[in-house]
Amino acid sequence: MQAPTMDPAEEPPSMLWGLDPIFSAFARLYVRDILQMTESTQVPGIYFYNSHPIYKVDVLGTVVYQREREDFFCYGVDDGTGVINCLCWKNDVFKEEENPSKSGGNPSDGAQGGFNPVTELKKLRQAQQIRCRLEIGDLLRVRGPVKTSRQQREIMASTFYKVNDPLMAVQIAWMMEVPQLYRQCYDRPFQLQPKATGESAVSSLGKATNIIKDFFKQKSVSRFRPYDVQDLLQPLILRLPQTASADQEPVAGPSACQQLRQLLKEALKILQDEGIVYRKVKSQDELYHVTAQDKDLVIAVKDIIKEDCKREKYAEKGCHILHILSAVRQRYSLNVSRAALELVLKSLESSSDVVSTSDSHYTVF
Amino acid sequence: MLPAAAVFHFPWEINSGAVQEGESVRVLGRLVCYQPEESRATLSAQHASKEHQVVIHTLFVEPFNPIIGAQYIVLGEIESAEGVGAMVRARVLNCVDGVNVALLQKAINEQRSFFRERENKPCDAEQLAHAT
Numbered sequence: 001m002q003a004p005t006m007d008p009a010e011e012p013p014s015m016l017w018g019l020d021p022i023f024s025a026f027a028r029l030y031v032r033d034i035l036q037m038t039e040s041t042q043v044p045g046i047y048f049y050n051s052h053p054i055y056k057v058d059v060l061g062t063v064v065y066q067r068e069r070e071d072f073f074c075y076g077v078d079d080g081t082g083v084i085n086c087l088c089w090k091n092d093v094f095k096e097e098e099n100p101s102k103s104g105g106n107p108s109d110g111a112q113g114g115f116n117p118v119t120e121l122k123k124l125r126q127a128q129q130i131r132c133r134l135e136i137g138d139l140l141r142v143r144g145p146v147k148t149s150r151q152q153r154e155i156m157a158s159t160f161y162k163v164n165d166p167l168m169a170v171q172i173a174w175m176m177e178v179p180q181l182y183r184q185c186y187d188r189p190f191q192l193q194p195k196a197t198g199e200s201a202v203s204s205l206g207k208a209t210n211i212i213k214d215f216f217k218q219k220s221v222s223r224f225r226p227y228d229v230q231d232l233l234q235p236l237i238l239r240l241p242q243t244a245s246a247d248q249e250p251v252a253g254p255s256a257c258q259q260l261r262q263l264l265k266e267a268l269k270i271l272q273d274e275g276i277v278y279r280k281v282k283s284q285d286e287l288y289h290v291t292a293q294d295k296d297l298v299i300a301v302k303d304i305i306k307e308d309c310k311r312e313k314y315a316e317k318g319c320h321i322l323h324i325l326s327a328v329r330q331r332y333s334l335n336v337s338r339a340a341l342e343l344v345l346k347s348l349e350s351s352s353d354v355v356s357t358s359d360s361h362y363t364v365f
Numbered sequence: 366m367l368p369a370a371a372v373f374h375f376p377w378e379i380n381s382g383a384v385q386e387g388e389s390v391r392v393l394g395r396l397v398c399y400q401p402e403e404s405r406a407t408l409s410a411q412h413a414s415k416e417h418q419v420v421i422h423t424l425f426v427e428p429f430n431p432i433i434g435a436q437y438i439v440l441g442e443i444e445s446a447e448g449v450g451a452m453v454r455a456r457v458l459n460c461v462d463g464v465n466v467a468l469l470q471k472a473i474n475e476q477r478s479f480f481r482e483r484e485n486k487p488c489d490a491e492q493l494a495h496a497t
């Protein structure tokens with residue numbers, strides 16, 4: 001059993017604590033580790049497990065000690081590795097139950113037979129109360145910050161409840177899961193990852209799509225062919241042979257050219273998937289339409305909604321997006337994607353030409 | 366004020382001398398016999414084609430509903446008693462009939478192997494960190 005002893009100087013600076021995802025999570029540590037964590041010298045109430053800053057934990061265990069005070073319960077919880085005290089404050093539910101003068105209410109309510117919120121609420125409170133009162137031998141799940149009072153570690157429960165586990169299924173699942181959490185998170189040292197080096201390939205594609213999008217916006221392009229935008233991506237291709245002279249070996253040339261074409265192809269694929277461009281007609285001639293600039297498509301969509309909303313079937317709720325999509329495909333172009341249609345609908349909605357009645361129904365007034 | 370942590374043990378480990386007197390344990394077994402006049406129960410489990418029995422002193426958990434043949438889990442301290450060797454003085458005795466015994470054993474072994482792994486680690490933590 002290693003006591004995690006740590007030099008105060010080794011303590012990570014408090015400014016970086018929040019960058020560790022474990023800091024803001026309820027750590028599912030073994031009770032033994034909770035009892036042995038070192039407390040921070042900078043901020044009391046923060047503890048370190050393997051240099052992970054921790055202040056709140058999540059524990060499942062058997063109650064082996066129980067005291068009830070006026071305002072709180074005190075449960076000793078045993079998870080098989082250690083025993084820790086849990087301070088569980090009684091909430092208002094208990095206080096109301098204890099002075100029945102308040103709940104002396106209206107007896108007539110219960111007799112109506114239907115759904116009665118007052119009695120339902122009472123039942124809910126009773127259920128909650130039952131789950132809060134535990135006896136020795138019951139299973140308790142508790143989460144909350146770790147405190148040290150009178151040199152003793154304890155958990156200040158922010159949530160606690162009795163777990164019904166007659167077949168030990170919850171306990172077994174917990175026992176199987178926690179070692180995995182340790183291996184994957186708690187026992188791994190926390191390191192701030194410098195930006196991954198593999199990113200450049202991804203980002204050049206991102207840059208390429210952004211360049212093309214900017215180009216559409218600046219020039220209000222409504223349709224284009226790939227060679228129109230190919231040159232825009234030229235600067236993204238690294239090590240481009242600088243004006244290769246004609247008699248040079250043709251080996252270096254094609255590779256840069258191929259890279260460029262590949263990049264363009266992938267960028268156009270992304271733009272198509274996002275619905276920013278689409279091909280009205282799939283033919284040899286690679287002609288792309290820019291969705292936002294395609295006035296005909298916008299009019300077609302508007303007309304479809306206007307016409308179909310007159311039909312009784314759609315009058316009340318408006319047309320579903322899939323209905324509009326199939327109509328657009330029938331009347332306008334087979335190749336309009338859902339993403340493209342969504343873009344059109346969004347722009348129509350922002351200009352108040354159409355109104356959405358739910359997240360996928362549209363109508364006109 | 367708080368009792369010691371009750372560590373999971375298999376019934377066949379209780380009488381084999383692996384557990385010291387006074388240690389806190391939790392053990393799962395099938396209730397085969399209960400003698401209320403003596404506050405004594407017997408849990409039993411099979412392991413490696415042998416029947417292993419653990420004697421439980423039940424004074425602290427009485428009264429309870431003894432279901433012969435059901436699985437029970439007991440938390441308590443090891444005591445030595447004449448005639449039976451190691452005996453568990455129960456603090457908690459819960460009926461958990463229907464529990465997936467094989468899965469529980471797997472979970473206990475999983476937890477043990479995790480602790481074993483971790484305790485061996487600090488000496489060559491660096492190497493292991495690189496290896497994994």
